[in-house]
Amino acid sequence: MNLQKKTFFYVFIFVPLSFMIVLSKLNLISADTFAIGLFVYVFLYHPYISGLRLLKLHIIEKNQFLKNYIPFWNFKYFDVLFF
Numbered sequence: 001m002n003l004q005k006k007t008f009f010y011v012f013i014f015v016p017l018s019f020m021i022v023l024s025k026l027n028l029i030s031a032d033t034f035a036i037g038l039f040v041y042v043f044l045y046h047p048y049i050s051g052l053r054l055l056k057l058h059i060i061e062k063n064q065f066l067k068n069y070i071p072f073w074n075f076k077y078f079d080v081l082f083f
Helices: 002-025 031-056 062-069 073-082
Strands: none
Touching: 002 031, 031 062, 031 073, 062 073
């Protein structure tokens, strides 16, 4: 069961970024659009998904969720998130 949850996390983290890279390589999106998408991914999407995982694993409490948007704050949970 834990492997299934971890797999979903990896899918939610890596598929959007991979999709943007493929679209860029196929010249279906401009460099500006890619940069905006990367900005949204790094500063909004990834912290949100990581925060949800940390909440589900009961690593952080709800009042700590917004701290995920502080750069490198959740780096201390890297092992929990990715391994």
